[in-house]
Amino acid sequence: MRTYGEGCPAAHALDLVGERWSLLIVRELLLGPKRFTDLRSGLHGASANVLSQRLRELESAGVVSKRRLPPPAASKVYELTEWGRELEGVIVLLLRWGARSAAIPLDAPMGADALILSMRSLFMPQSAQGFDAAFELWVGDRPFIAEVIDAQLILAPGRPEHPHAVIRTDAETLKRLTLGGRSLDVSLHAGRVTVQGDQAMAERFLGMFRLPEPAAASAGAV
Structure with a gap:
């Protein structure tokens, strides 16, 4: 593993998760083991090969x-450690910054996990005032609980008990x-989505999510 060779905690953090794909592996594991x-x-x-190498490095680093x-699945899964889950705040800030x-x-x-995390990051609470509801959201074959309560969003794997739709x-x-x-x-008529x-x-x-206004060009730009 390459290193910046600095005592700075930020540089050390990049030693651990700064290689290509490392933080995206963390992103993919934030919603559960895979x-x-x-x-x-x-x-x-x-x-x-690259994915295997990054997983070995992240495992060695304790992330x-x-x-x-257990049977009958008996599959090997990867998951974030408790320390690794602390990177969620970093991912959220990167999502908002990159948006x-x-x-x-x-x-x-964009995969389902990346999209769900982006939706959680780009939710607009001001658009949810006075709107409390629960939805069962299927992305492909994966169900998610989507609840809006007191202008706060809960969006996570699972199925709500009594969805409005x-x-x-x-x-x-x-x-x-x-x-x-x-x-x-438009999507309903095209058969790309169904709503029960x-x-x-x-x-x-679905209208409670929006990309922010793009950042202004740097002052030194010509």
Whole structure:
């Protein structure tokens, strides 16, 4: 592992998680343990060899651990250690900071976990005043609890007991509906999303996410 060779804690932190793909592995594990194949699915450009190497480095650093699930699954999964989970705040700040770039490539692929974390980071509480609701949000074959209570968002893996609506779609369409501002009616007519239950509440919920205004150009730009 390369090192900056500095005693600065920030430099040491980058020694531990600053290699390419390392922080994105952390991002992929924030919502729960994953098998190696699941990690590869969420990290489209990472080769198996590079991903294996980064996992070994993160495990050696105490950021990630691995364990074997009990039968009948008996699969090996990777998960964040308690210390590793403290990086969630770093990921959230990076999401919010990167969302202010005028050059963000919204047409590029985005996995379900990255999208869910982006939605959690870019939720607009001011748009949820007086709106309390629960939704069962399916992204592909994965269910998520989406609840708005007192202008606060709860968005996590699982299924709510009594949702006002069940929304089923894929990650790309959900990205367009939230961060891209696409109309729900357009996606419904195209067959890219289904809504069972209160469609008006679902539409309002999907409109509670927005990319911030791009950062102003630097003062030295010509």
